Amino acid sequence: MLEPVKFSAYHGGARRKEEGLIDFSASLNPYPPKWLNEMFERAKEISDRYPYYEELEDGLSELVGESVTVTAGITEALYLLGILALRRRKVIIPTHTYGEYERVARIFGGADVIKGPNDPEGLSQLVEESSVVFFCNPNNPDGRFYREKGLRPPLLDAIEDKNALLVLDEAFIDFVERPESPEGGENIVKLRTFTKSYGLPGIRIGYVLGFSEAFRSVRMPWAIGSTGVAFLEFLMDDMFQHLRKTMPLIWREKKRIEKALGVKSDANFFIKHVENAKKTVEELKKRGGILVRDCTSFGLPEYIRFSVRKPEENEVLIRAFQEIENKTL
Numbered sequence: 001m002l003e004p005v006k007f008s009a010y011h012g013g014a015r016r017k018e019e020g021l022i023d024f025s026a027s028l029n030p031y032p033p034k035w036l037n038e039m040f041e042r043a044k045e046i047s048d049r050y051p052y053y054e055e056l057e058d059g060l061s062e063l064v065g066e067s068v069t070v071t072a073g074i075t076e077a078l079y080l081l082g083i084l085a086l087r088r089r090k091v092i093i094p095t096h097t098y099g100e101y102e103r104v105a106r107i108f109g110g111a112d113v114i115k116g117p118n119d120p121e122g123l124s125q126l127v128e129e130s131s132v133v134f135f136c137n138p139n140n141p142d143g144r145f146y147r148e149k150g151l152r153p154p155l156l157d158a159i160e161d162k163n164a165l166l167v168l169d170e171a172f173i174d175f176v177e178r179p180e181s182p183e184g185g186e187n188i189v190k191l192r193t194f195t196k197s198y199g200l201p202g203i204r205i206g207y208v209l210g211f212s213e214a215f216r217s218v219r220m221p222w223a224i225g226s227t228g229v230a231f232l233e234f235l236m237d238d239m240f241q242h243l244r245k246t247m248p249l250i251w252r253e254k255k256r257i258e259k260a261l262g263v264k265s266d267a268n269f270f271i272k273h274v275e276n277a278k279k280t281v282e283e284l285k286k287r288g289g290i291l292v293r294d295c296t297s298f299g300l301p302e303y304i305r306f307s308v309r310k311p312e313e314n315e316v317l318i319r320a321f322q323e324i325e326n327k328t329l
Helices: 036-045 054-064 073-085 100-107 120-124 154-161 212-218 225-238 241-261 277-288 311-328
Strands: 068-071 090-094 112-116 132-136 165-169 188-193 206-209 269-273 303-307
Touching: 036 225, 054 068, 054 206, 054 225, 068 073, 068 212, 073 100, 073 165, 073 188, 073 206, 073 212, 090 100, 100 112, 120 132, 120 154, 132 154, 154 165, 241 269, 241 311, 277 303, 277 311
Parallel strands: 090 112, 090 132, 132 165, 165 188
Antiparallel strands: 068 206, 188 206, 269 303
């Protein structure tokens, strides 16, 4: 009677901590908030009640400067988008990007999915009347970020001309130096999350910019739980001070890794060509006690992805890569 969906997406992040390994596979802020323990105490305190968070949502809207809809990470926002916009519509997705876009598109109404290039110019050529375009900025897994002048004229103009919808996934925008984002409107939905920039993927807090009335009308009640509510309370008090303190530390280390390993990214992670990703993942585990991401699930079996961590951990990563490269010479 009930048949499974014949499509699955690989999701990163270790299911459990592998003993003794430094985890570079998840692209997270390595510096946890100082108020973390207090937050968990507050979550226990309020766990005996239903977690209403509308007032906190209004406060977050004031803090961000735009009306937002709080969701259980970007993933819930994608599923809500499926309910609202994906049925019987053509969906355009870059070739090497987050796999959940395609999975959600196929779940909701078996949408007609078209794969396109990983750049605004190429995608703009595929935009059709009333289609939906997914674009991750910075992109996962390569970390490429397009500023507004790179999105317009090609993609944004095509979206407006064809009355299409652009879903702009900005999950990693907090890690971009001097970030910028196009203004919202009737043709753009922007998705953001705190799970990456606060290093807390287990606390599912994200938000949507745009179409608040529509998204609030279909989301599940109490989806973020008492821990999510406590996180929002502390976030309101923090007012993004944690990001202002830790992002410069990450940017400094990012530049050091770029220079040492010859890689480049606009986000807090890199991809590196290694010929055989699976083999390199295992070699880094054995040689340096390091866990990196095999990019085969992104359609890039010759690449691995790794994040920026604390200085002493990054030093281990750099040395391990140098040893492997010297071994192959």
